[in-house]
Amino acid sequence: MHEDDDHWMSAWLLLLRTHTRLWERVESHMRREHGITVARFDVLTQLNMAGGRLGLSDLAASLLLSPSGLSKLLDRMDASGLIVREPDPDDARASFARLTAKGRRLVTRARTSHHDLVRHLFGDVLNEHDVADLARVLSKIQAGLNTDAT
């Protein structure tokens, strides 16, 4: 009841380590193959799924990103010609981000390759049972996070 508590810590460290290594792999792949970071790809993906345009607040929420973090990311993506900002005609405080043609081309091209990589990283080593277990456990953790106000 006292030494075995390390199970939780081991699980936490394993999760951290796995995330870091997976992230590195995906990041370097996207950079090498498409000259784009995952953060930018995620923005492009959200915009693409939303039909090409999305309000900044919605975008920030869907990306689990702070407003200021998004603002700066969009600055850099704007400078790279991947997106543009558009005013909201119904509310002068609000803005939209819109995919440029370049941004749309990039996300279209990168989508399949990214999908294949993830399938490779997970599918080559996990069976359906593994994936189900992973999803179940991670969902439980998330539920716990939403519940308690610690």
Place this chain on the structure above:
Amino acid sequence: MHEDDDHWMSAWLLLLRTHTRLWERVESHMRREHGITVARFDVLTQLNMAGGRLGLSDLAASLLLSPSGLSKLLDRMDASGLIVREPDPDDARASFARLTAKGRRLVTRARTSHHDLVRHLFGDVLNEHDVADLARVLSKIQAGLNTDAT
């Protein structure tokens, strides 16, 4: 066989999201309760486990951190009085990082609280079976990462 491929992507996104939220929780806890970031706490923990002193290369490797990343982190921790650098008498190229008294006090104080938080985040929602499943699946993923040179 074609629509079900999204299982891998869903798992990947769930892993990302869970990691992000857990990290935020732990980070804000450490900052609030101990005035320290997780990155710094991890350095202190490694040094403490090694008896107070560790070579920079070893430290970087154990933290899954690049040499330059560690160098800058140590600069900031040095400025905060948490560690000091020491020359290696046997190799003038190499350096050690050593815990200061302040650093040791901090890691000692924070250790229990950090441990309790992790036990809370995992232990309150997962049973032994869940943890075993999580560890098994994450280990499989890690093994796949080590194997392929993609």
Place this chain on the structure above:
DNA sequence: AAAGATTGACCGGTCAATCTTC
């Protein structure tokens, strides 16, 4: 030449403060 470490330029992110509009 290779190894250990650092520096400069950059990316991505937070928080607190601010500005404008609602």
Place this chain on the structure above:
DNA sequence: GAAGATTGACCGGTCAATCTTT
């Protein structure tokens, strides 16, 4: 006053280039 967004100061991290020592 609250909401949407941005800015400045900062943390943490990578990569490429560099310096010193081996």
